[in-house]
Amino acid sequence: MKVYADNAATTKVRPEALDAYVKTSQTLFGNPSSLHSEGQRAKELLEDCRARVAAVLGADPREIYFTSGGSEADNQAILSAAKSGALKGKKKIVSTAIEHHAVLHTLEKLKKEGFEVVLLPVDGSGIVKVADAEAAIDENCCLVSVMTANNEIGTIQPVEEIGALCRAKKVPFHTDAVQAVGHLPVDVNKFGCDYLALSGHKFEGPRGVGALYCRRGAPLFNLVEGGAQERGKRAGTEDLPAIAAMTVALELAVKNLPETAKTVQTLRDFVIDGLSSIPHCALNGDRERRLAGNVSFCFEGVEGEALLLYLDDLGVCASSGSACTSGSLDPSHVLLAIGRVHDVAHGSLRLTFNENNTMEEMKYLVEAVKTVVSKVRSFSPVWRDLQTGKRQYIL
Amino acid sequence: MSLYSEKVMDHFRNPRNVGVIENPDGVGEVGNAKCGDIMKMYIKVENGILVDVKFETFGCGSAIASSSMATEMIKGKPLSEALALTNKAVTEALGGLPAYKLHCSVLAEQAVQAAILDYYKKNNIPYDPADFKNALEEHGHGDGDGE
Numbered sequence: 271m272k273v274y275a276d277n278a279a280t281t282k283v284r285p286e287a288l289d290a291y292v293k294t295s296q297t298l299f300g301n302p303s304s305l306h307s308e309g310q311r312a313k314e315l316l317e318d319c320r321a322r323v324a325a326v327l328g329a330d331p332r333e334i335y336f337t338s339g340g341s342e343a344d345n346q347a348i349l350s351a352a353k354s355g356a357l358k359g360k361k362k363i364v365s366t367a368i369e370h371h372a373v374l375h376t377l378e379k380l381k382k383e384g385f386e387v388v389l390l391p392v393d394g395s396g397i398v399k400v401a402d403a404e405a406a407i408d409e410n411c412c413l414v415s416v417m418t419a420n421n422e423i424g425t426i427q428p429v430e431e432i433g434a435l436c437r438a439k440k441v442p443f444h445t446d447a448v449q450a451v452g453h454l455p456v457d458v459n460k461f462g463c464d465y466l467a468l469s470g471h472k473f474e475g476p477r478g479v480g481a482l483y484c485r486r487g488a489p490l491f492n493l494v495e496g497g498a499q500e501r502g503k504r505a506g507t508e509d510l511p512a513i514a515a516m517t518v519a520l521e522l523a524v525k526n527l528p529e530t531a532k533t534v535q536t537l538r539d540f541v542i543d544g545l546s547s548i549p550h551c552a553l554n555g556d557r558e559r560r561l562a563g564n565v566s567f568c569f570e571g572v573e574g575e576a577l578l579l580y581l582d583d584l585g586v587c588a589s590s591g592s593a594c595t596s597g598s599l600d601p602s603h604v605l606l607a608i609g610r611v612h613d614v615a616h617g618s619l620r621l622t623f624n625e626n627n628t629m630e631e632m633k634y635l636v637e638a639v640k641t642v643v644s645k646v647r648s649f650s651p652v653w654r655d656l657q658t659g660k661r662q663y664i665l
Numbered sequence: 666m667s668l669y670s671e672k673v674m675d676h677f678r679n680p681r682n683v684g685v686i687e688n689p690d691g692v693g694e695v696g697n698a699k700c701g702d703i704m705k706m707y708i709k710v711e712n713g714i715l716v717d718v719k720f721e722t723f724g725c726g727s728a729i730a731s732s733s734m735a736t737e738m739i740k741g742k743p744l745s746e747a748l749a750l751t752n753k754a755v756t757e758a759l760g761g762l763p764a765y766k767l768h769c770s771v772l773a774e775q776a777v778q779a780a781i782l783d784y785y786k787k788n789n790i791p792y793d794p795a796d797f798k799n800a801l802e803e804h805g806h807g808d809g810d811g812e
Contacts, residue, residue: 653723
């Protein structure tokens with residue numbers, strides 16, 4: 271059996287989105303900046319897509335900027351707020367320790383340029399405390415950036431509360447909603463955010479396309495110089511087929527959202543319950559406040575890459591936060607932030623589902639993971655030491 | 666195109682000489698759990714020949730494959746030959762490793778040396794510390810001969 275359980279990495283494009291892609295590239299291929307009728311028809315579709323994406327987010331169409339994806343949107347939002355803040359002498363940014371690298375690396379860059387970056391910790395379940403945000407936000411803050419939901423451990427952050435806090439303190443608020451849009455109700459007004467980043471391929475749209483919501487009045491500078499596309503904020507001919515496909519995928523994702531989330535959650539809970547019976551393992555992230563399709567575990571005495579490769583042999587596509595899968599020395603910063611020590615963080619496994627997964631797959635998956643964990647442990651000197659008492663169990 | 670060569674995947678899927686030797690003549694353990702890889706090598710020696718070798722590895726695919734390959738390359742060989750095993754030879758026998766995985770082959774070389782050193786020490790056999798330079802070094806990533 272083949273089980274694709276890596277939907278947080280990317281998804282299979284849904285047929286309706288693919289149809290929109292093909293149809294747009296074949297029948298609306300004009301450049302939206304062209305004056306002729308082909309161009310103007312394309313322009314109409316572009317603006318129609320903008321309005322539809324805006325409607326899903328509760329935004330005004332003029333607040334939506336199409337980008338190449340979530341990373342670009344995150345970069346543009348953060349760099350814009352920082353640049354604007356610096357002009358006013360405000361050079362402090364508050365974010366969290368568990369952000370995606372699109373946010374963290376942008377902040378590191380700003381740090382080198384003299385910004386003060388405060389990364390809020392998370393508790394053991396991977397959730398930021400609103401009180402910590404409140405304590406960190408002061409008059410020097412030019413931006414607060416807190417992700418809506420975490421990509422590795424699926425935890426849903428208190429963005430509405432933090433948004434309200436930012437409103438009250440008059441500090442711009444950005445949220446990386448790449449993992450949330452299409453999976454959770456996302457409303458820019460409820461969130462109280464000034465910036466929001468989303469990515470098409472996380473909800474069965476194409477990759478290479480995303481959007482930035484930027485509240486009217488919030489500063490926005492372009493990253494690429496060139497033509498006047500996206501009201502001068504993002505140069506380059508719009509990828510209209512991808513934008514059209516993403517729009518269709520987004521509308522379909524939110525159309526039956528409560529029902530879909532419930533179905534996917536049933537799969538998730540089945541897998542969490544099934545894997546919990548493996549000795550010396552732990553679920554990463556909060557049991558309740560997590561994305562409907564996210565399962566993340568650490569298994570003691572096991573290394574994640576070996577787990578993934580053996581699972582791949584059994585037809586299961588999964589992901590891990592082990593150092594070996596990233597080519598770096600350290601395991602995932604998210605797992606370290608929730609207090610997993612290195613030894614344990616190396617043995618992580620992330621399984622992410624969507625509505626294309628079935629219960630039959632989940633049953634197979636749970637057995638496959640059990641088999642593979644036992645196999646890896648059977649020749650792990652760490653596991654032997656744990657079992658013989660030479661090493662103390664952590665989980 | 667996959668991450669690893671066919672040879673690496675073969676040794677990863679079907680590791681040779683995996684397990685433990687009860688009452689071994691020498692044991693070597695290198696690496697650490699913090700870095701995400703530990704190799705443990707058990708040896709049985711008769712008349713200066715490695716009559717049996719077994720390994721246990723906590724680590725990624727290339728760590729498992731490297732230890733498996735190393736045991737295959739030294740089993741049945743005289744100690745002097747086993748001591749001459751280099752990470753480069755292990756890597757070559759595996760059909761190459763990605764650059765950032767070369768340290769796994771270094772670990773395999775170190776594990777073999779550590780096991781033999783343990784055997785020498787246990788039996789009060791005089792040895793030249795220069796032969797065990799690598800085994801005595803701290804484990805670090807990014808080591809190894811580049812390809």
